[in-house]
Amino acid sequence: MHLASPDRRRLLLSGLALPMLSACGGGGSANAAPSPAPAPPPALADVPALKAHFATHFKIGMAADPNGYKNAIANPVILRHANSITAENCFKPASLGTSPGVYNWATADELVAFAAANGMVVRGHTLCWHSQTPDWFFTGTAAEVRARLETYIRDVVTHFKGKVACWDVVNECTSDDAGSAYRNSKWLQILGPDYIEIALRAARAADPDVKLFINDYSTEEPAKFARLMTIVARLQANGAPLDGIGHQMHVSTASPTAANVDNALRSVASKGLINHVTELDVSLYNDPGSCFSSKTGCAADITGDPTLLAAALKAQALQYRALFNVFKQHASLQSVTTWGIADNSTWLSGFPTTRGNRPLLFDVTGAAKSAARAITDDAYVP
Numbered sequence: 001m002h003l004a005s006p007d008r009r010r011l012l013l014s015g016l017a018l019p020m021l022s023a024c025g026g027g028g029s030a031n032a033a034p035s036p037a038p039a040p041p042p043a044l045a046d047v048p049a050l051k052a053h054f055a056t057h058f059k060i061g062m063a064a065d066p067n068g069y070k071n072a073i074a075n076p077v078i079l080r081h082a083n084s085i086t087a088e089n090c091f092k093p094a095s096l097g098t099s100p101g102v103y104n105w106a107t108a109d110e111l112v113a114f115a116a117a118n119g120m121v122v123r124g125h126t127l128c129w130h131s132q133t134p135d136w137f138f139t140g141t142a143a144e145v146r147a148r149l150e151t152y153i154r155d156v157v158t159h160f161k162g163k164v165a166c167w168d169v170v171n172e173c174t175s176d177d178a179g180s181a182y183r184n185s186k187w188l189q190i191l192g193p194d195y196i197e198i199a200l201r202a203a204r205a206a207d208p209d210v211k212l213f214i215n216d217y218s219t220e221e222p223a224k225f226a227r228l229m230t231i232v233a234r235l236q237a238n239g240a241p242l243d244g245i246g247h248q249m250h251v252s253t254a255s256p257t258a259a260n261v262d263n264a265l266r267s268v269a270s271k272g273l274i275n276h277v278t279e280l281d282v283s284l285y286n287d288p289g290s291c292f293s294s295k296t297g298c299a300a301d302i303t304g305d306p307t308l309l310a311a312a313l314k315a316q317a318l319q320y321r322a323l324f325n326v327f328k329q330h331a332s333l334q335s336v337t338t339w340g341i342a343d344n345s346t347w348l349s350g351f352p353t354t355r356g357n358r359p360l361l362f363d364v365t366g367a368a369k370s371a372a373r374a375i376t377d378d379a380y381v382p
Protein backbone atom coordinates (compact mmCIF):
# COMPACT_ATOMS: atom_id res chain seq x y z
CA MET A 1 0.00 0.00 0.00
CA HIS A 2 3.07 2.24 0.26
CA LEU A 3 1.57 5.30 -1.45
CA ALA A 4 -1.86 3.93 -2.14
CA SER A 5 -3.39 4.77 1.24
CA PRO A 6 -2.61 8.50 1.27
CA ASP A 7 -3.62 8.61 -2.38
CA ARG A 8 -6.98 7.09 -1.64
CA ARG A 9 -7.49 9.38 1.31
CA ARG A 10 -6.84 12.41 -0.87
CA LEU A 11 -9.21 11.09 -3.50
CA LEU A 12 -11.93 10.69 -0.88
CA LEU A 13 -11.29 14.12 0.59
CA SER A 14 -11.39 15.86 -2.79
CA GLY A 15 -14.59 13.97 -3.56
CA LEU A 16 -16.14 15.31 -0.34
CA ALA A 17 -15.04 18.87 -1.03
CA LEU A 18 -16.96 19.21 -4.27
CA PRO A 19 -20.54 18.97 -2.97
CA MET A 20 -19.64 21.31 -0.08
CA LEU A 21 -18.50 23.99 -2.53
CA SER A 22 -21.54 23.76 -4.74
CA ALA A 23 -23.85 23.78 -1.69
CA CYS A 24 -22.31 27.18 -0.79
CA GLY A 25 -23.07 28.57 -4.23
CA GLY A 26 -19.54 28.16 -5.45
CA GLY A 27 -18.08 31.47 -4.21
CA GLY A 28 -17.87 34.07 -1.41
CA SER A 29 -19.73 37.38 -1.21
CA ALA A 30 -18.60 40.13 -3.62
CA ASN A 31 -17.11 42.43 -0.94
CA ALA A 32 -15.13 39.85 1.05
CA ALA A 33 -11.40 40.09 0.52
CA PRO A 34 -10.78 37.08 -1.64
CA SER A 35 -8.03 34.95 -0.32
CA PRO A 36 -6.65 32.60 -2.91
CA ALA A 37 -8.27 29.23 -2.61
CA PRO A 38 -5.78 26.55 -1.77
CA ALA A 39 -4.94 24.54 -4.81
CA PRO A 40 -6.79 21.26 -4.74
CA PRO A 41 -4.60 18.25 -4.42
CA PRO A 42 -3.93 16.75 -7.81
CA ALA A 43 -6.65 14.29 -8.71
CA LEU A 44 -5.08 10.87 -8.67
CA ALA A 45 -6.64 8.85 -11.41
CA ASP A 46 -6.74 5.11 -10.99
CA VAL A 47 -4.10 3.28 -12.99
CA PRO A 48 -5.15 2.78 -16.59
CA ALA A 49 -7.12 -0.35 -17.37
CA LEU A 50 -4.34 -2.90 -17.66
CA LYS A 51 -5.99 -4.76 -20.53
CA ALA A 52 -5.94 -1.54 -22.59
CA HIS A 53 -2.53 -0.38 -21.41
CA PHE A 54 -0.87 -3.65 -22.44
CA ALA A 55 -3.11 -4.39 -25.44
CA THR A 56 -0.29 -4.18 -27.96
CA HIS A 57 1.80 -6.62 -25.91
CA PHE A 58 -0.32 -9.31 -24.28
CA LYS A 59 -3.63 -10.13 -22.69
CA ILE A 60 -4.02 -9.44 -18.99
CA GLY A 61 -5.54 -12.31 -17.04
CA MET A 62 -6.56 -12.91 -13.46
CA ALA A 63 -7.28 -16.19 -11.68
CA ALA A 64 -10.46 -16.71 -9.70
CA ASP A 65 -13.38 -19.02 -9.21
CA PRO A 66 -16.90 -17.57 -9.29
CA ASN A 67 -16.87 -16.95 -5.52
CA GLY A 68 -13.66 -14.94 -6.06
CA TYR A 69 -14.72 -12.74 -8.98
CA LYS A 70 -18.16 -12.12 -7.47
CA ASN A 71 -16.58 -10.76 -4.28
CA ALA A 72 -17.44 -7.05 -3.91
CA ILE A 73 -13.79 -5.94 -3.65
CA ALA A 74 -12.49 -8.10 -6.50
CA ASN A 75 -15.34 -7.74 -8.99
CA PRO A 76 -14.72 -4.16 -10.16
CA VAL A 77 -10.99 -4.89 -10.43
CA ILE A 78 -11.30 -7.90 -12.73
CA LEU A 79 -13.98 -6.22 -14.84
CA ARG A 80 -11.84 -3.11 -15.36
CA HIS A 81 -8.46 -4.70 -15.89
CA ALA A 82 -8.69 -8.23 -17.29
CA ASN A 83 -9.43 -9.63 -20.73
CA SER A 84 -8.48 -13.18 -19.76
CA ILE A 85 -9.50 -15.37 -16.83
CA THR A 86 -8.21 -18.63 -15.38
CA ALA A 87 -10.30 -20.71 -12.99
CA GLU A 88 -8.32 -20.92 -9.77
CA ASN A 89 -9.77 -24.35 -8.93
CA CYS A 90 -13.07 -25.17 -10.64
CA PHE A 91 -11.51 -26.52 -13.89
CA LYS A 92 -9.24 -28.95 -12.07
CA PRO A 93 -9.83 -32.71 -12.09
CA ALA A 94 -10.75 -32.60 -8.39
CA SER A 95 -13.60 -30.23 -9.26
CA LEU A 96 -14.76 -31.55 -12.64
CA GLY A 97 -14.03 -35.26 -12.35
CA THR A 98 -16.58 -36.54 -9.87
CA SER A 99 -16.02 -40.21 -10.87
CA PRO A 100 -15.19 -41.97 -14.18
CA GLY A 101 -17.48 -40.53 -16.86
CA VAL A 102 -19.38 -38.31 -14.36
CA TYR A 103 -18.70 -34.57 -14.46
CA ASN A 104 -19.55 -31.54 -12.39
CA TRP A 105 -19.74 -28.76 -14.96
CA ALA A 106 -21.89 -26.20 -13.15
CA THR A 107 -19.28 -23.91 -11.57
CA ALA A 108 -16.94 -24.06 -14.56
CA ASP A 109 -19.82 -23.29 -16.94
CA GLU A 110 -20.74 -20.30 -14.78
CA LEU A 111 -17.18 -19.00 -15.14
CA VAL A 112 -17.23 -19.51 -18.91
CA ALA A 113 -20.48 -17.52 -19.16
CA PHE A 114 -19.02 -14.72 -17.02
CA ALA A 115 -15.97 -14.56 -19.29
CA ALA A 116 -18.08 -14.45 -22.45
CA ALA A 117 -20.32 -11.72 -21.03
CA ASN A 118 -17.34 -9.57 -20.07
CA GLY A 119 -14.96 -9.87 -23.01
CA MET A 120 -12.51 -12.28 -21.42
CA VAL A 121 -10.88 -15.32 -22.96
CA VAL A 122 -10.60 -18.40 -20.76
CA ARG A 123 -7.31 -20.20 -20.03
CA GLY A 124 -8.18 -23.79 -19.19
CA HIS A 125 -6.29 -24.96 -16.12
CA THR A 126 -5.57 -27.90 -15.92
CA LEU A 127 -6.12 -31.40 -17.36
CA CYS A 128 -3.28 -33.58 -16.07
CA TRP A 129 -1.58 -32.85 -12.74
CA HIS A 130 -0.20 -34.78 -9.75
CA SER A 131 -2.22 -32.57 -7.37
CA GLN A 132 -5.96 -31.94 -6.97
CA THR A 133 -6.66 -35.12 -8.93
CA PRO A 134 -8.96 -37.80 -7.46
CA ASP A 135 -7.54 -41.22 -6.62
CA TRP A 136 -9.87 -42.95 -9.09
CA PHE A 137 -7.66 -41.75 -11.93
CA PHE A 138 -4.79 -43.93 -10.72
CA THR A 139 -6.38 -47.32 -10.00
CA GLY A 140 -6.02 -50.46 -12.14
CA THR A 141 -3.53 -51.36 -14.86
CA ALA A 142 -1.40 -48.89 -16.82
CA ALA A 143 -3.67 -49.44 -19.84
CA GLU A 144 -6.71 -48.57 -17.73
CA VAL A 145 -5.05 -45.46 -16.32
CA ARG A 146 -4.09 -44.35 -19.82
CA ALA A 147 -7.61 -44.90 -21.15
CA ARG A 148 -9.07 -42.98 -18.19
CA LEU A 149 -6.75 -40.03 -18.79
CA GLU A 150 -7.58 -40.01 -22.51
CA THR A 151 -11.31 -40.22 -21.85
CA TYR A 152 -11.22 -37.47 -19.24
CA ILE A 153 -9.27 -35.13 -21.52
CA ARG A 154 -11.50 -35.91 -24.50
CA ASP A 155 -14.68 -35.22 -22.51
CA VAL A 156 -13.46 -32.03 -20.83
CA VAL A 157 -11.85 -30.49 -23.93
CA THR A 158 -14.94 -31.36 -25.98
CA HIS A 159 -17.25 -29.81 -23.40
CA PHE A 160 -15.37 -26.49 -23.54
CA LYS A 161 -14.59 -26.57 -27.26
CA GLY A 162 -14.84 -23.06 -28.72
CA LYS A 163 -15.13 -21.56 -25.23
CA VAL A 164 -11.60 -22.04 -23.95
CA ALA A 165 -8.68 -20.43 -25.80
CA CYS A 166 -5.92 -22.63 -24.44
CA TRP A 167 -5.30 -25.48 -22.04
CA ASP A 168 -2.57 -26.08 -19.49
CA VAL A 169 -2.74 -29.71 -20.61
CA VAL A 170 -0.02 -30.92 -18.25
CA ASN A 171 0.84 -29.02 -15.09
CA GLU A 172 4.15 -29.20 -13.21
CA CYS A 173 5.72 -32.17 -15.00
CA THR A 174 9.32 -30.99 -14.47
CA SER A 175 11.47 -32.35 -11.66
CA ASP A 176 12.83 -30.03 -8.96
CA ASP A 177 15.89 -32.29 -8.65
CA ALA A 178 18.84 -32.65 -10.95
CA GLY A 179 18.52 -36.46 -11.18
CA SER A 180 15.70 -36.48 -13.75
CA ALA A 181 13.95 -34.10 -16.08
CA TYR A 182 10.56 -35.52 -15.10
CA ARG A 183 8.74 -35.03 -11.80
CA ASN A 184 8.33 -38.35 -10.04
CA SER A 185 4.52 -38.19 -10.08
CA LYS A 186 2.00 -41.00 -10.18
CA TRP A 187 1.54 -40.22 -13.87
CA LEU A 188 5.25 -40.83 -14.49
CA GLN A 189 5.32 -43.93 -12.29
CA ILE A 190 2.36 -45.53 -14.05
CA LEU A 191 2.73 -44.37 -17.66
CA GLY A 192 6.36 -43.27 -17.97
CA PRO A 193 7.35 -40.00 -19.65
CA ASP A 194 4.97 -40.71 -22.55
CA TYR A 195 2.05 -39.57 -20.40
CA ILE A 196 2.71 -35.96 -21.42
CA GLU A 197 2.47 -36.79 -25.11
CA ILE A 198 -0.58 -38.97 -24.52
CA ALA A 199 -2.32 -36.03 -22.80
CA LEU A 200 -1.36 -33.54 -25.51
CA ARG A 201 -2.55 -35.85 -28.30
CA ALA A 202 -5.86 -36.49 -26.54
CA ALA A 203 -6.45 -32.74 -26.20
CA ARG A 204 -5.57 -32.10 -29.86
CA ALA A 205 -7.88 -34.87 -31.02
CA ALA A 206 -10.78 -33.26 -29.15
CA ASP A 207 -10.15 -29.70 -30.37
CA PRO A 208 -7.89 -28.97 -33.36
CA ASP A 209 -7.88 -25.21 -32.69
CA VAL A 210 -7.26 -24.80 -28.97
CA LYS A 211 -3.69 -23.90 -27.94
CA LEU A 212 -1.94 -26.56 -25.88
CA PHE A 213 0.50 -25.75 -23.07
CA ILE A 214 2.75 -27.32 -20.52
CA ASN A 215 2.70 -25.16 -17.39
CA ASP A 216 5.29 -25.15 -14.62
CA TYR A 217 6.78 -23.16 -11.78
CA SER A 218 10.37 -21.93 -11.34
CA THR A 219 10.89 -21.95 -15.09
CA GLU A 220 12.93 -18.79 -14.52
CA GLU A 221 15.54 -20.84 -12.62
CA PRO A 222 18.13 -21.92 -15.20
CA ALA A 223 18.60 -25.50 -13.97
CA LYS A 224 14.88 -26.26 -13.78
CA PHE A 225 14.28 -24.52 -17.09
CA ALA A 226 16.93 -26.72 -18.71
CA ARG A 227 15.08 -29.81 -17.45
CA LEU A 228 11.82 -28.49 -18.85
CA MET A 229 13.48 -27.92 -22.21
CA THR A 230 14.72 -31.52 -22.18
CA ILE A 231 11.09 -32.57 -21.91
CA VAL A 232 10.09 -30.16 -24.66
CA ALA A 233 12.84 -31.43 -26.97
CA ARG A 234 11.57 -35.00 -26.67
CA LEU A 235 7.99 -33.90 -27.32
CA GLN A 236 8.99 -31.93 -30.38
CA ALA A 237 11.18 -34.78 -31.70
CA ASN A 238 8.12 -37.03 -31.43
CA GLY A 239 5.87 -34.51 -33.19
CA ALA A 240 3.63 -34.05 -30.14
CA PRO A 241 1.12 -31.18 -30.43
CA LEU A 242 2.58 -28.52 -28.13
CA ASP A 243 1.90 -24.82 -28.76
CA GLY A 244 3.35 -23.08 -25.75
CA ILE A 245 4.92 -22.95 -22.33
CA GLY A 246 3.18 -21.52 -19.29
CA HIS A 247 5.49 -19.88 -16.77
CA GLN A 248 3.69 -19.80 -13.44
CA MET A 249 6.00 -17.12 -11.96
CA HIS A 250 5.21 -17.47 -8.29
CA VAL A 251 8.13 -15.23 -7.45
CA SER A 252 9.36 -12.98 -4.66
CA THR A 253 10.82 -9.53 -4.21
CA ALA A 254 14.36 -11.00 -4.32
CA SER A 255 14.19 -13.33 -7.30
CA PRO A 256 14.22 -14.07 -10.18
CA THR A 257 16.57 -11.74 -12.04
CA ALA A 258 15.29 -10.04 -15.16
CA ALA A 259 18.06 -11.77 -17.11
CA ASN A 260 16.85 -15.24 -16.13
CA VAL A 261 13.27 -14.42 -17.14
CA ASP A 262 14.52 -12.95 -20.39
CA ASN A 263 16.53 -16.09 -21.16
CA ALA A 264 13.63 -18.42 -20.47
CA LEU A 265 11.21 -16.47 -22.67
CA ARG A 266 13.78 -16.21 -25.46
CA SER A 267 14.61 -19.93 -25.40
CA VAL A 268 10.96 -20.94 -25.56
CA ALA A 269 10.38 -18.64 -28.53
CA SER A 270 13.45 -20.07 -30.28
CA LYS A 271 11.69 -23.47 -30.26
CA GLY A 272 8.74 -21.99 -32.13
CA LEU A 273 6.55 -21.92 -29.02
CA ILE A 274 4.28 -19.28 -27.47
CA ASN A 275 4.99 -17.95 -23.98
CA HIS A 276 2.30 -17.29 -21.36
CA VAL A 277 2.92 -16.03 -17.83
CA THR A 278 0.17 -17.92 -16.09
CA GLU A 279 0.20 -17.46 -12.30
CA LEU A 280 2.17 -14.34 -11.49
CA ASP A 281 2.39 -13.15 -7.92
CA VAL A 282 5.24 -11.48 -6.04
CA SER A 283 5.41 -12.69 -2.44
CA LEU A 284 6.58 -10.24 0.22
CA TYR A 285 8.77 -13.00 1.64
CA ASN A 286 12.01 -14.60 0.58
CA ASP A 287 11.75 -17.98 2.26
CA PRO A 288 14.40 -20.69 2.44
CA GLY A 289 13.71 -24.06 0.81
CA SER A 290 12.89 -25.55 4.23
CA CYS A 291 9.78 -23.39 4.41
CA PHE A 292 8.43 -25.10 1.29
CA SER A 293 9.50 -28.61 2.26
CA SER A 294 8.70 -28.63 5.99
CA LYS A 295 7.25 -25.20 6.87
CA THR A 296 10.36 -24.46 8.94
CA GLY A 297 12.44 -21.30 8.74
CA CYS A 298 9.65 -19.36 7.04
CA ALA A 299 9.96 -15.57 7.20
CA ALA A 300 7.85 -13.95 9.91
CA ASP A 301 4.59 -12.19 9.01
CA ILE A 302 5.29 -8.48 8.37
CA THR A 303 1.80 -7.35 7.45
CA GLY A 304 1.27 -5.92 10.95
CA ASP A 305 4.44 -3.81 10.86
CA PRO A 306 3.90 -0.63 8.80
CA THR A 307 7.62 0.07 8.33
CA LEU A 308 8.57 -3.42 7.17
CA LEU A 309 5.43 -3.68 5.06
CA ALA A 310 6.14 -0.38 3.29
CA ALA A 311 9.68 -1.47 2.49
CA ALA A 312 8.49 -4.82 1.15
CA LEU A 313 5.78 -3.19 -0.99
CA LYS A 314 8.36 -0.85 -2.46
CA ALA A 315 10.63 -3.78 -3.32
CA GLN A 316 7.60 -5.55 -4.76
CA ALA A 317 6.74 -2.61 -7.00
CA LEU A 318 10.28 -2.57 -8.34
CA GLN A 319 10.17 -6.32 -8.97
CA TYR A 320 6.84 -6.05 -10.83
CA ARG A 321 8.28 -3.21 -12.92
CA ALA A 322 11.43 -5.20 -13.75
CA LEU A 323 9.35 -8.22 -14.77
CA PHE A 324 6.94 -6.26 -16.96
CA ASN A 325 9.84 -4.45 -18.61
CA VAL A 326 11.15 -7.86 -19.69
CA PHE A 327 7.68 -9.12 -20.63
CA LYS A 328 7.14 -6.16 -22.96
CA GLN A 329 10.27 -7.05 -24.93
CA HIS A 330 8.95 -10.45 -26.01
CA ALA A 331 6.53 -10.65 -28.92
CA SER A 332 6.19 -14.38 -28.17
CA LEU A 333 4.61 -13.55 -24.79
CA GLN A 334 0.88 -13.37 -25.49
CA SER A 335 -0.72 -13.47 -22.04
CA VAL A 336 0.16 -12.42 -18.48
CA THR A 337 -2.11 -13.65 -15.69
CA THR A 338 -1.89 -12.84 -11.98
CA TRP A 339 -2.84 -15.63 -9.60
CA GLY A 340 -5.68 -13.78 -8.00
CA ILE A 341 -7.36 -10.40 -8.41
CA ALA A 342 -6.58 -8.36 -5.30
CA ASP A 343 -4.79 -8.90 -2.00
CA ASN A 344 -8.06 -9.57 -0.17
CA SER A 345 -7.82 -13.16 -1.43
CA THR A 346 -4.60 -14.97 -2.26
CA TRP A 347 -3.52 -18.60 -2.04
CA LEU A 348 -0.27 -17.29 -0.46
CA SER A 349 -2.07 -16.60 2.81
CA GLY A 350 -1.93 -20.40 3.24
CA PHE A 351 1.15 -21.38 1.20
CA PRO A 352 3.90 -22.24 1.98
CA THR A 353 2.73 -21.39 5.48
CA THR A 354 -0.19 -19.57 7.09
CA ARG A 355 0.76 -15.90 7.09
CA GLY A 356 -0.39 -12.53 5.78
CA ASN A 357 0.82 -11.78 2.27
CA ARG A 358 0.12 -9.06 -0.29
CA PRO A 359 1.37 -10.48 -3.60
CA LEU A 360 -0.90 -8.88 -6.21
CA LEU A 361 -1.26 -5.57 -8.05
CA PHE A 362 -4.36 -4.41 -6.13
CA ASP A 363 -4.63 -4.06 -2.36
CA VAL A 364 -7.05 -5.53 0.17
CA THR A 365 -9.58 -2.80 -0.71
CA GLY A 366 -9.14 -3.31 -4.47
CA ALA A 367 -7.17 -0.07 -4.92
CA ALA A 368 -4.17 0.03 -7.25
CA LYS A 369 -0.90 -0.57 -5.37
CA SER A 370 2.50 0.94 -6.03
CA ALA A 371 3.18 -2.17 -8.11
CA ALA A 372 0.29 -1.36 -10.46
CA ARG A 373 1.53 2.21 -10.83
CA ALA A 374 5.10 1.03 -11.36
CA ILE A 375 4.15 -1.13 -14.36
CA THR A 376 1.98 1.53 -16.02
CA ASP A 377 3.96 4.74 -15.37
CA ASP A 378 7.71 4.79 -16.04
CA ALA A 379 8.08 8.15 -14.28
CA TYR A 380 6.55 6.91 -11.04
CA VAL A 381 9.03 6.37 -8.21
CA PRO A 382 7.76 3.67 -5.81
Ligand code: XIL
Nearest residue numbers: 088089125132171217248279339347
Ligand atom coordinates in the same frame (compact mmCIF):
# COMPACT_ATOMS: atom_id res chain seq x y z
C1 XIL B 1 -3.80 -23.32 -5.99
C2 XIL B 1 -5.06 -22.53 -5.66
O1 XIL B 1 -4.76 -21.16 -5.74
C3 XIL B 1 -5.52 -22.89 -4.27
O2 XIL B 1 -6.79 -22.27 -3.99
C4 XIL B 1 -5.65 -24.41 -4.10
O3 XIL B 1 -5.97 -24.71 -2.77
C5 XIL B 1 -4.37 -25.10 -4.50
O4 XIL B 1 -4.00 -24.71 -5.82
N1 XIL B 1 0.24 -23.88 -9.06
C6 XIL B 1 -0.89 -24.12 -9.80
C7 XIL B 1 -2.22 -23.70 -9.29
O5 XIL B 1 -0.79 -24.58 -10.94
O6 XIL B 1 -3.25 -24.54 -9.73
C8 XIL B 1 -2.22 -23.62 -7.76
O7 XIL B 1 -3.47 -23.09 -7.36
C9 XIL B 1 -1.06 -22.78 -7.28
C10 XIL B 1 0.25 -23.37 -7.71
